[in-house]
Structures are given as structure tokens and as C-alpha cells.
Amino acid sequence: MRTATSKLIEGRTGPWEIVLGLEIHAQVASKAKLFSGAAVGFGAGPNEQVSLVDAAMPGMLPVINRGCVEQAIRSGLGLKAKINHWSRFDRKNYFYPDLPQGYQISQYKDPIVGEGQIEVERDDGTSFTVRIERLHLEQDAGKSIHDLDPNATYVDLNRAGTALMEIVSHPDMRSAEEAAAYVKKVRTILRYLGTCDGDMEKGNLRADVNVSVRRPGAPFGTRCEIKNVNSYRYIQQAIEYEARRQIEILEDGGQIAQETRLFDPGRGETRSMRSKEEAHDYRYFPDPDLLPLVLDPAWVKAIEASLPELPDDKRRRLMSQYGLSAYDAGVLVAEASRADFFEAAARGRDAKLVANWVANELLGHLAKDGLDIGQSPISAVDIAGLVQLIEENVISTKIAREVFERMWAGEGTAADVVEAHGLRQVSDSGALEAMIDQLIAANPGQAAAVKAKPQAVGWFVGQVMRQTGGKANPGAVNEILRRKLGVE
Amino acid sequence: MSGELTALSLKAALEGLKARKFSAVELAHAHLEAIAAARPLNAYVLETPERALAMAEASDARLARGEGGRLEGAALGIKDLFCTEGVRSTACSRILGDFRPTYESTVTANLWRDGAVMLGKLNMDEFAMGSSNETSAFGPAINPWRSRSSNRPLTPGGSSGGSASAVAAELALGATATDTGGSIRQPASLTGTVGIKPTYGRCSRWGIVAFASSLDQAGPIARTVEDAAILLTSMSGHDPKDSTSLPAEVPDFASFVGQSVKGLKVGVPKEYRADGMPAEIEALWAQGVEWLREAGCEVVDVSLPQTKYALPAYYIIAPAEASSNLARYDGMRYGLRIDGPSLTDVYEATRAAGFGEEVKRRILIGAYVLSAGYYDAYYLKAQKVRRRIADDFAAAFEKVDALLTPTAPSAAFGLGDASADPVAMYLNDVFTVTVNLAGLPGLSLPAGLDAQGLPLGLQLIGRALDEGTLFRLAGAMEKAAAFQARPTRWWRGS
Numbered sequence: 001m002r003t004a005t006s007k008l009i010e011g012r013t014g015p016w017e018i019v020l021g022l023e024i025h026a027q028v029a030s031k032a033k034l035f036s037g038a039a040v041g042f043g044a045g046p047n048e049q050v051s052l053v054d055a056a057m058p059g060m061l062p063v064i065n066r067g068c069v070e071q072a073i074r075s076g077l078g079l080k081a082k083i084n085h086w087s088r089f090d091r092k093n094y095f096y097p098d099l100p101q102g103y104q105i106s107q108y109k110d111p112i113v114g115e116g117q118i119e120v121e122r123d124d125g126t127s128f129t130v131r132i133e134r135l136h137l138e139q140d141a142g143k144s145i146h147d148l149d150p151n152a153t154y155v156d157l158n159r160a161g162t163a164l165m166e167i168v169s170h171p172d173m174r175s176a177e178e179a180a181a182y183v184k185k186v187r188t189i190l191r192y193l194g195t196c197d198g199d200m201e202k203g204n205l206r207a208d209v210n211v212s213v214r215r216p217g218a219p220f221g222t223r224c225e226i227k228n229v230n231s232y233r234y235i236q237q238a239i240e241y242e243a244r245r246q247i248e249i250l251e252d253g254g255q256i257a258q259e260t261r262l263f264d265p266g267r268g269e270t271r272s273m274r275s276k277e278e279a280h281d282y283r284y285f286p287d288p289d290l291l292p293l294v295l296d297p298a299w300v301k302a303i304e305a306s307l308p309e310l311p312d313d314k315r316r317r318l319m320s321q322y323g324l325s326a327y328d329a330g331v332l333v334a335e336a337s338r339a340d341f342f343e344a345a346a347r348g349r350d351a352k353l354v355a356n357w358v359a360n361e362l363l364g365h366l367a368k369d370g371l372d373i374g375q376s377p378i379s380a381v382d383i384a385g386l387v388q389l390i391e392e393n394v395i396s397t398k399i400a401r402e403v404f405e406r407m408w409a410g411e412g413t414a415a416d417v418v419e420a421h422g423l424r425q426v427s428d429s430g431a432l433e434a435m436i437d438q439l440i441a442a443n444p445g446q447a448a449a450v451k452a453k454p455q456a457v458g459w460f461v462g463q464v465m466r467q468t469g470g471k472a473n474p475g476a477v478n479e480i481l482r483r484k485l486g487v488e
Numbered sequence: 489m490s491g492e493l494t495a496l497s498l499k500a501a502l503e504g505l506k507a508r509k510f511s512a513v514e515l516a517h518a519h520l521e522a523i524a525a526a527r528p529l530n531a532y533v534l535e536t537p538e539r540a541l542a543m544a545e546a547s548d549a550r551l552a553r554g555e556g557g558r559l560e561g562a563a564l565g566i567k568d569l570f571c572t573e574g575v576r577s578t579a580c581s582r583i584l585g586d587f588r589p590t591y592e593s594t595v596t597a598n599l600w601r602d603g604a605v606m607l608g609k610l611n612m613d614e615f616a617m618g619s620s621n622e623t624s625a626f627g628p629a630i631n632p633w634r635s636r637s638s639n640r641p642l643t644p645g646g647s648s649g650g651s652a653s654a655v656a657a658e659l660a661l662g663a664t665a666t667d668t669g670g671s672i673r674q675p676a677s678l679t680g681t682v683g684i685k686p687t688y689g690r691c692s693r694w695g696i697v698a699f700a701s702s703l704d705q706a707g708p709i710a711r712t713v714e715d716a717a718i719l720l721t722s723m724s725g726h727d728p729k730d731s732t733s734l735p736a737e738v739p740d741f742a743s744f745v746g747q748s749v750k751g752l753k754v755g756v757p758k759e760y761r762a763d764g765m766p767a768e769i770e771a772l773w774a775q776g777v778e779w780l781r782e783a784g785c786e787v788v789d790v791s792l793p794q795t796k797y798a799l800p801a802y803y804i805i806a807p808a809e810a811s812s813n814l815a816r817y818d819g820m821r822y823g824l825r826i827d828g829p830s831l832t833d834v835y836e837a838t839r840a841a842g843f844g845e846e847v848k849r850r851i852l853i854g855a856y857v858l859s860a861g862y863y864d865a866y867y868l869k870a871q872k873v874r875r876r877i878a879d880d881f882a883a884a885f886e887k888v889d890a891l892l893t894p895t896a897p898s899a900a901f902g903l904g905d906a907s908a909d910p911v912a913m914y915l916n917d918v919f920t921v922t923v924n925l926a927g928l929p930g931l932s933l934p935a936g937l938d939a940q941g942l943p944l945g946l947q948l949i950g951r952a953l954d955e956g957t958l959f960r961l962a963g964a965m966e967k968a969a970a971f972q973a974r975p976t977r978w979w980r981g982s
Contacts, residue, residue, distance in 0.1 A: 052591060056816040058584065059571045059593060059695040061730050091812050093858070095835055102815020153831075155820070283858035285867060288809050289704035290731050 007175040008216060011247045013032060018243045019220055020179045021171035024186055025164050025228075026196040027140065027204040028071045034139050034163035035062030042202055046156040054161040056100035061289050064089075068163040069293065071195040072137050074114050077167055078193045078310055079132050079186075081116020084297045089137075093283040097155050098142035106166075108284045108410060110134035119312055120185045123178065125326050130182050140164050140197060163197065171210065171220065176236035176243075183207055184334075189310050192336050206230040211242045213250065214227050221246070222256040229263050230380040240264040240271050314339055322351035322452050331359045337373050338363070344380035349387045358385055361404055377440045378407050386414035393473055399423050426472045429480065432464065434474060436480050439463055454487045493518035494629035494658040498715035498868055499742075501661050505551060505561040512547035512561030512605060515719045516540045519563040519607050523659045526632075528979045531654040533626040534576055536608040543605040550603065560724055561604030564658035564821035567651050568609040569571040569616055570596050570706075571695040575606075579697040580624040584823045593695025594727045595664060595706045602722045607660055611650025614844045615814065616671055618701040619916035621649025622907045623846040631679055631900045632657035632975035635940040639978075640899040642942070645675030645916070647771075651709045652679040655827040656975060661711040662719045666696060667701045669802050670896070670920025673932035675894035676709055677945025680973060682962070683709040684715045687952045688927035690720075692727030700806040701732070703924040712757025713933060713962040719742035719953065734955055744959035750784030752961065760919055761898055768938045769894050776935055776946045777891055780961065781970035790888060792880040795922060797873045802859050802921040803914055804870035805897035810847075811854025817842060820963055849910065878926040885951050890961055893919050893933040895945035923949055931958045934971040943973065 010014040033040055038052035053060040085366040090108035113135035130293050136335050142160035146153050167186060173179045180324045187205055190196040207230075213222035235406060241263075246256050260269040260279070266376050309317070311333045317331040318339065324360060332339045332355065346354040362383065386403060389395045395403060395418060418424055426432060439460055440447045450456045457478070464477045481487070493515055496504065504510055518900060520537045540563065547561035549920040552672040571577045571589035592600070598860040600606075613621050621629040631644040632653060644653040644863070648665035652675030667685035676683030684707045691706040708719035721741045727733040756777060774887040777787050786814040818837030819825035826837035843851070857866035862981050873969065897918055906913045923930035929952070932945040948967070 004929070008859050055821055056590065057571075057591070058577070058579070058587070058697045058816070059589075059693070061694050063729060093812050093815060095818060097816065097818075097820050097831065100816060100821060102818060103812055183806075281860045282864075283812070283855060283860075285808060285812070285858050285863070288700070288732075 007177075009213075009243060009247060011251050014249050016215060016243070016247050017216045018174055018176070018239065019171050019214060020173035020175075020239060021210040021223075022169045022173070022179060022182060023208040023210070024167040024169075025206050026075075026167065026185060026186075026190055026198075027207070028068050028137075028163035028165055029194060029196055030065065030068050030071060030163055032065055032067065033161040034065055034068050036161050037063070037065070038161065040162050044158055046154070047158060049158040050160065051396045054100065054157055056102070062105060062287070062291065064293065065163065068137060069112070069295075070303060071163075072135065072165055073295070073300055074094040074193045074307065075099065075167075075190060076113030076116065076135050077196070077304050077307055078189045079116040079118055079135065081132050081135060081166070082114035083295065083300050084112055084114050085297060086110065086292055086322075087112040088292045089287045089290045090284045091287045094142075094280050095140070097153065098144045098157070098160065100136065100142070100157065100160060104139050104141065104289070105287055106138035107136035110292075118185055118189065120178070120182050121330055122181055125330070128178065129170075130172045133168040133170050135165055136166045138164050138166055173210075176239040179209065179239055180236050183232065185311075186277060188334055191309055192308055200230050203230055206282060209239060210236060211239055212256070213243055213245070213246045221250075222258050224256065224259055224261050224270075226261050226263050227273065234263060234265050237265070237268050238270055240266060242462075245270065256488045257361070282376065308368070310335070318342075319354045322346060322355065324352060324355050326350070328355045331363065335373065339378050341373050341376070345383040345387070347384065349384050350391050353387050353390060357387060357404070361401070365408055377410060378404075382407060382413050389414050389418060392424060393425060393475075394418065395423055396470070397426050399470060423471060426468050429476060432472060432476055432480055435464060435467060436477070436484060440484060449487045449488060455487065457481050457487055460485075494522045495859040496661070497712050498661040498710060498718055499712065500813070502562060502718070505547075506556070508551065508739070508796045510529050510668055511611050512544035512551065513541060513796055515561060516544035516563050516607070517662060521601065522657075523537060523607060523654075526657055526659050527981050529630045529632060529653050529657055529661055530627055531611055531639075531650045531657065532565065532608040533580060533611045533624070533630050533650065536575060536606055538607050538610045539575065540607050543600070546801070547603050547605060552575055557602035558718070559599060562661050563607050564599060564604050564719075564938040565607050565610045565651060565654045565663040566596055567612050567648055567664050567666060569612060569666050569697045570664055570965070571697065572596055572606065572609065575609065575734070577609065577697070580612050581625055581636045581817075581842065581847065582625045582824055583817045583839070587823050589695070591695060594692035594729065595696065597695075598722050599664070600810065604687035604722070610648075610654055610663055613647035613649065614847050615697065615810070616647040616666055616668055616704075617810070617846050617850055618646040619670070619674060619913050620903070620906060621646040622903060623844050624649075625844060626801070628903055629653045630903075632977075632979070633679060633900060633942055634975070634978060635778070635942060637940060641903050643678065643903055645678035645896070645900065647671035648675045648683075648709060652681055654682070654707050655711055657979070659976075662715055664706060665709045665724065666699075666704055666706050667920075667924065668705075668806060670917040671926050672707045672709060673910050673920050673930055673945070673947055674896045674916055677934075677947075678900040678943065680710055680943030680945075680971065680975075681709050682713050682933045682966075683707065683933070684716050684720060684955065684958065685923065685929065685930040686720060686724065686955050687929045688740075688924075689732050690724045690736070690929075690953075690955070692725070692730040692733045694727055694729040701807040702809060703802075703806055705924070713959060713966045714742050714745040715746070716931070717745050717959045725823060730764045731740060739956055741955055741959050743964035746782065747782070747960045749961070749964045750962050752784075752890065752931055752957065753786045753788060753888040754780050754961065755788055755790035755884050755891045757790050757792045757795065757884070757893060758889055759792050760893040761899070762918060765897055766899075766938070769897070769944060772935050772944050773782070773894050773946065779965050780892065783964040783968065785961070787886060787892070790884045790891065792877075792884060792922070794873065794876045798877055798922040799914065799918050801870040801873035801968070802917065802925060804854070804866050805874065805925070807850040807854035808867050809854070811851045811858065814843075814847070814851055818872055839861075846910070859976075874925045877922055881922075881926045881928060881949075884948070889951070889954075889957050891949040893947045895919060895947040899938045899940065899944055919947060924927045929955045929958055931955075931962050933962050933966055933969075935965070935969050935975055941973075
């Protein structure tokens with residue numbers, strides 16, 4: 001199943017392998033909370049999006065939000081996972097001020113989605129499989145704010161009761177890079193499905209990382225869980241720190257204590273939050289306020305039929321339909337909007353050329369300015385126009401870069417720019433022949449050198465380009481020079 | 489005049505109001521006076537005279553226009569477990585302090601929709617946990633009935649002790665109550681009133697302070713079978729805000745009262761013959777069988793073999809759910825809060841001061857049976873028992889249309905008699921918890937008096953959503969029993 005060998009860490013006493021499993025918490029894209037009907041949204045004032053149910057007033061009862069269930073089913077289908085037509089909500093009991101009910105409604109024994117798997121691409125283009133153990137729906141807690149007052153904690157319940165999907169993987173990752181790539185892939189799939197906006201800065205997608213180390217081939221070691229890591233960079237830093245910490249303990253003859261740890265981004269280290277002995281007994285039991293969640297198979301089928309093309313399918317299609325490289329296709333499918341942009345630009349054009357311009361020039365420029373493709377100052381139609389000028393030999397690739405910069409700067413379409421700045425390529429063979437005849441006559445020594453060493457023809461090409469301001473068609477120039485200098 | 493008005497049945501009062509023989513304001517006044525005169529009973533923990541009179545005036549205005557709902561002008565008491573908008577609702581617990589909901593429970597909202605008038609909030613065991621009303625933070629409600637041989641105060645039962653006491657003492661035409669393990673039927677039995685716990689899901693739980701969600705069910709306590717049917721018709725109905733509410737049509741339950749019971753088959757489960765059960769109860773049960781036979785029913789013996797496991801299973805499941813349901817009373821958002829140096833101190837001090845002994849006991853039992861390592865042995869096992877009990881009933885109902893049992897193992901007992909021994913207290917629920925575990929309707933009606941002149945009740949158990957058959961049978965038994973006894977108004981004397 002794995003297509004590359006694990007990346008091993010060299011310790012003082014030999015190599016170690018990192019074993020990683022992730023729990024991704026993805027906020028369900030929904031206008032309303034999981035059980036209360038209160039609005040969900042970013043930017044509301046403290047405690048402005050709190051219903052009686054969210055505040056756990058006496059006698060209040062949860063009612064499942066059908067839209068959130070649909071999103072969980074979509075996500076499960078997108079992760080190629082088994083949809084459980086019978087699932088159930090459990091209560092996870094613990095006390096905390098940002099948990100008004102004194103319990104979180106979650107799915108413990110019978111999740112809505114079971115086993116699945118996804119293909120994850122590494123940066124080098126190879127890929128590996130991560131098995132999904134389950135996906136379940138649960139409520140988020142509110143937010144405790146400890147830094148507003150030295151003597152008090154404030155609680156904002158806006159987030160309390162918001163729907164989360166917890167996606168649990170098997171321990172199928174072997175390096176920090178693989179873990180980050182896995183989170184990226186899950187995020188991409190959820191964004192394609194429209195089931196989570198994937199905004200990690202707002203905490204709408206975050207991960208708990210289970211880290212253990214072992215000697216290659218040995219049984220799994222004892223794991224530590226690092227809670228709530230919310231960026232790719234932090235995920236990698238936390239894993240690398242934690243793996244090294246565990247290896248040092250083991251190499252010093254110690255044992256790993258199973259515990260929950262927190263990642264401190266400021267110090268780049270993890271520290272103990274609570275040990276296994278201090279772990280809560282959550283006293284899970286089925287929530288008696290809710291009936292089991294029984295799904296109509298026809299509904300699940302209808303949701304399946306409405307799924308968009310997913311990243312893996314899209315990547316394969318871009319490669320076969322347009323002949324793109326795995327790398328270009330991978331870059332383009334990372335966001336559905338990129339692939340859409342590409343396909344719009346590629347209509348009737350040289351697709352590989354279009355892919356090249358989109359994946360490299362355009363995305364590079366966008367990244368530098370922190371823009372996404374929806375905010376691109378150059379439209380798909382204009383990229384197509386630029387590529388068309390290249391295809392039709394109106395401009396060379398080199399000139400095209402200059403044209404692109406001017407388009408980026410807002411000077412208009414490629415045709416506008418070429419016209420305004422006289423960048424049209426000189427392909428008129430009469431004019432080029434006259435220019436070349438003159439050059440050969442004026443430089444007999446160079447002409448002789450070419451006869452002895454054909455590569456020296458480059459000098460003449462350079463002269464023609466200089467005289468035409470780079471606008472000479474390089475193909476035509478080469479053809480004329482070779483003919484006139486008798487080079488094969 | 490006022491004595492006459494409060495003595496009316498709900499049905500008669502509604503007819504009198506409609507015929508404008510008296511006004512809703514007069515009716516409310518009569519009850520408010522009776523309540524004020526009956527404070528020694530401690531049935532009401534909050535009297536709401538201003539609200540009662542305002543609602544009665546509105547009822548009179550509607551009646552004057554020839555309008556008005558099914559309960560227009562009916563003066564009712566509301567168990568303090570129901571959240572009532574703007575009116576203190578405490579579940580008779582210190583932990584809710586002076587809590588005033590900004591919302592109205594669905595059941596009470598249904599009553600107000602139909603024109604009922606609220607007299608006040610009724611006493612109960614704290615969070616509905618108890619069988620004698622003695623766990624109330626407001627002190628026990630007192631049974632209006634007294635033994636022939638002694639004037640010592642007796643319990644009206646629990647948890648709906650205030651509801652039963654108020655209805656028996658004519659301090660309301662009827663009352664709301666709730667029943668998790670017998671809390672409507674046992675107090676009805678101990679006070680000579682009629683109480684029905686309908687099918688689980690008939691009445692919305694929305695806005696009722698939760699004790700054990702899978703067992704809690706609202707229902708009425710009234711003085712006649714027909715009155716109970718009238719009240720239940722208004723209280724019932726599907727509520728999308730309660731996921732366990734049943735989307736079932738609500739019939740006019742009163743229309744079943746008086747219907748012939750000829751040809752109905754009634755089962756007598758032999759397992760309800762408890763050890764040490766007073767002979768008087770045994771005899772009354774046999775009398776009940778006779779009444780049904782005379783009315784044309786076929787009475788047969790049936791077996792519910794799992795019955796003996798019901799009480800232990802109930803006292804695992806109910807505390808388990810309660811331990812979680814009561815976690816929200818943490819001093820953070822409403823109700824009592826005792827400050828302390830750390831968060832844990834605040835939790836501990838608040839809950840230690842806010843909850844009474846019985847509530848604490850059940851939270852501890854509940855947390856214990858749900859904890860890792862014990863869950864399978866207790867909670868899961870109890871759920872299996874629960875399923876077997878439901879299967880027992882299902883098998884019985886293939887042969888019979890209803891079951892007849894005693895409601896409680898004894899008549900009203902003295903305050904303090906059972907409160908020292910929790911298990912003795914729990915045994916009060918032995919005939920009633922099975923019905924909650926199976927989600928079935930159960931009705932208690934007064935059948936006679938014991939040698940001490942205290943009322944005793946019999947219980948009818950029906951198929952899910954078949955309250956109609958229970959009202960038919962109860963109507964026939966009520967007629968046969970001709971129970972006319974009323975407690976003397978000793979509280980007015982002093």
C-alpha cells in the first residue's frame with residue numbers, strides 16, 4: 001500500500017520510525033448549530049449567537065439539524081467511507097464553564113461514518129494511502145477567555161453547539177511531512193465538497209496529533225496526543241519536537257508515559273497537559289434526549305449523486321484529458337477554483353501551455369501578493385488570449401513573460417499590451433534575411449567559426465535578437481542562419 | 489359560594505363558566521382563597537394571584553364574546569418542574585434559587601392556549617426525586633387526608649405531592665404533574681385522586697426540568713377520570729422541539745369516558761402480588777377485577793416474569809441520566825453560585841449547597857454506574873432488563889387490552905416514616921416503574937379507603953398510544969367504585 005519507504009530518524013543508538021495518527025476537527029459549513037438552530041457565523045459580538053439550548057437552560061432539548069447530517073454524509077462519501085445508516089449520539093460528560101450542559105453531545109460507539117481511505121500525495125509526487133477509521137458529528141464547546149482580567153475568566157458561547165466533524169485516521173503516517181500532506185488532502189476534499197471552509201486561522205479546521213516512535217519493524221510504541229494544533233507548520237513542528245523528545249527518553253532507557261500534551265507555538269515545544277491517570281472518565285452513554293439517527297438509503301444515494309468531481313478524479317482527468325504532468329495537475333486540483341480557472345482558460349488552447357502559465361506564473365504571482373485565484377487580476381479568458389498569441393507565433397515565450405507582467409499590472413489583455421508596446425514578433429523572412437545577410441557580410445570571422453563549430457551560430461542569433469529588440473521569431477532566425485551558413 | 493366552586497369537577501366548572509353561571513374571576517378568587525386558607529398543606533410553593541386574576545379576566549372577556557378554548561377559565565396548579573415564563577421555576581431545589589425562565593414549557597403553553605388559568609407553582613420532591621415530597625427545598629407538602637386514629641401529618645406521596653395534595657384539597661380543579669417512576673400515579677393513589685402518565689412522547693418534555701429524559705413524562709392529576717382526560721387532551725401533542733415527542737394524533741380523550749367496556753380483555757399480572765402487601769390492597773385489587781367483570785370485561789391472569797428486575801434497573805437508569813442532566817447546575821449561568829478561590833471550589837461549594845441529600849445520592853449512583861469499568865455491569869445490563877420488560881408487556885398485550893394492578897404498595901404513610909431508609913422509599917415505585925421503563929400509559933384511580941380511612945388506588949396499564957382504552961376502563965371502574973370520600977378540611981379549623 002505504501003509506495004515509498006519511511007523516513008527514519010537517526011538516534012544515538014540507531015534509527016527510529018515515527019508513527020502518526022490524526023484526529024481532524026472540521027467545523028461543518030452550516031448556517032445553524034448542530035442541535036439548537038442558533039446562527040453560526042464569524043465576527044458576532046460575544047454571546048450574541050447563543051440560544052436557550054446552547055446556554056443549557058433548564059428543560060431545553062436538542063434537535064438534530066438535518067443540514068449538518070447531510071454535510072457529514074457528503075464528507076463520508078468524499079472520503080470513500082462507509083455510511084452507517086444507523087448511528088447514535090452519546091453524551092461525553094465533563095465540567096467546564098465553556099461547556100454549559102456539562103456534557104458534549106458526540107458520537108462515541110456508533111458514528112455516522114465508518115471506515116474509508118484517501119490517497120495523499122507527497123511533495124515529490126509519490127503518494128501513500130491513509131485509512132480513515134471513522135467520522136462522527138459532535139458539538140463544539142464555547143470559548144474561555146483568560147487574558148481579559150487577571151482575576152476572572154470570561155466565556156463566549158457563540159461557538160458552543162457548533163457542529164464539528166471529527167475525522168479519525170489510522171496510524172498510517174510516518175513523517176511530519178506526511179501528516180501535513182494528509183491534513184492538506186483532507187482539507188482539499190472537504191472544501192471540494194463544501195462541507196468545511198477549511199479556515200485554519202479561525203480554527204475551523206484543527207488537528208489532534210497522536211505521536212509514537214519505534215524501531216523499524218517493531219510493534220507500535222506508547223503514544224502521546226498533542227491537542228488542537230491549527231496550522232501545517234505547527235503540526236510539523238509539534239511532531240518533530242515530540243518525536244525527538246520521545247527518542248531521547250527511550251535512548252536514555254526511559255519509558256514514554258501515555259498522556260495528552262499541548263503544543264506551545266511560541267517555544268516550539270510540547271508540554272504535558274494531563275497524564276493517563278489524570279485522564280477524565282467521560283462516562284459516555286447514549287443521549288436519551290435524541291433518537292438514533294436512521295438514514296434513508298434513498299437520501300444517501302441522492303447525496304452521492306450530487307457530489308462534485310473530487311480532487312483525485314479531477315487530477316486523473318486533467319492528466320488524461322489535457323496531458324498534464326502529475327505535478328501540474330496536482331497543483332491545479334489543490335483548489336477546485338484553480339482547476340476551474342485552468343479548464344476555462346484551456347478551452348481550445350494548448351492545454352499544457354495554459355497549465356504552465358497558470359500553475360507557475362499566475363499562481364506564483366498570486367501567492368506573492370497573498371491572493372487566491374478568485375481575486376486574480378488576470379482572467380481565464382486573458383490567460384487564454386496570452387497563450388493564443390504564443391501558439392500563433394505572434395510573441396515568443398520570452399516576450400510573453402513581459403506581456404504577462406504588464407497584464408498583471410493592469411495594462412489590459414495580451415493583445416492590448418502587444419499592440420501598445422509593439423511587441424509583435426518579427427517573422428517576416430524577407431526582413432530577417434536582409435538583416436542576416438548584412439551580419440554575415442560584416443562578420444566574416446564569426447561566419448567562418450560557425451562552419452568549424454556549428455554551436456557558434458548562437459552568436460548570430462543573439463545579434464539578430466538584439467537588433468529586433470527580442471521580437472524576432474527564434475525558429476525563423478535559426479532556419480535562415482543555418483541555410484545561409486551551410487550548417488546542418 | 490366559594491366552597492361550592494372549588495368542589496366542582498373541572499368538567500362541571502367548564503360548563504358553569506360557559507353557561508355564565510359564574511365568572512372565571514370568581515372561580516379564580518374561590519381557589520385563591522382556598523389556597524390561602526390551606527397554607528399548612530404546603531401544596532403551593534408559589535402563589536400567583538395577580539397572574540391568575542389577569543388570566544381569568546382575559547378568559548371572562550373571551551367567554552363574553554362567545555369564544556374561549558377547551559379549558560377557558562379553568563383554575564389549575566402547575567408543578568414547579570414546569571418552566572413558566574417570568575414566574576419562578578425551581579424544581580423545588582435550592583440550586584435554581586430565584587430562577588425565572590424567559591420561556592414557557594410546551595405543556596403549560598398548551599394549557600394557556602386552551603384558556604386555562606394558573607393559580608401558582610406546586611410543591612414536589614427536589615428535581616422530582618422522591619416518593620414523599622420530603623426532599624423538596626420548600627419542605628414537604630402535606631396530605632389533606634388523615635388517618636382515623638391519628639392527626640400526625642401524612643405524605644401525599646411524590647414526587648408530584650403538591651399537585652396531588654392541591655387537587656385532593658380542592659385548591660385547584662386539576663394540576664400538571666410529571667412521572668418518571670410513578671410520580672403521578674403514586675401521589676394520586678395516596679390522595680384519592682386520578683392521575684395518568686401517558687405514553688412516553690405524548691406530552692412534550694420541552695421546558696420541563698429534566699430528571700431522567702428517557703422516563704420523564706408529563707400528565708395531569710384531577711379529581712375525576714373525565715377531568716384527567718380533558719386535561720390530557722390539552723397537554724398532549726407533537727412538539728418538534730422535543731425529538732422524543734411522538735407525531736401522533738391526539739384524540740379527545742374525554743370521549744372515551746363512559747364508553748362501554750364490554751368485551752375488553754384485562755390481564756392481572758401475578759408478579760404484582762408483592763410480599764408483605766397489605767391485605768386491604770389485595771382485596772381492593774380483587775374488587776377491581778369484580779367491577780370489570782360486572783361491566784362486561786373478560787379478566788385473565790397474565791405473567792410479566794421480568795417484573796422483579798424493574799426496580800433495580802430503574803434505579804440504575806434514572807440516576808445515570810439524572811447525573812448527566814443535572815450537570816448544568818454548575819453556578820455559572822443561573823441559579824445559586826457559591827464563590828470560591830478556584831473553579832473546582834466554585835463547582836463543589838455550589839453543588840454541595842444547592843442540592844439536597846437525595847439528589848446528591850442519585851448523582852453519585854448515576855456517576856458510578858456510568859463510570860469506566862462499571863458501565864457494562866450496571867447501565868448496559870439495566871438497559872437489557874428494560875428491553876425484556878418491554879417484551880413482557882408486548883407479549884401480554886397480544887392477549888389482553890389492558891392490565892390491572894395496585895398503584896402503590898401502601899396507603900399514605902407518615903412524614904419521616906420512610907425518609908431515613910432510601911431503599912424503603914424506592915419500594916414505593918415497585919408497581920409503577922415498569923410502565924416508565926416500557927414507555928406505556930398508566931392510570932391510577934381511587935378505588936376505596938383502607939381501615940384507617942385512607943384512599944387506595946388501582947392502576948390500569950395500556951398499550952402505547954392507547955390511553956383511550958384506559959379512560960374507558962377507568963370510567964367504568966370509577967362508576968362502580970363510586971368513590972365519594974373527601975378529606976375533612978382540618979387545615980381550616982385552626
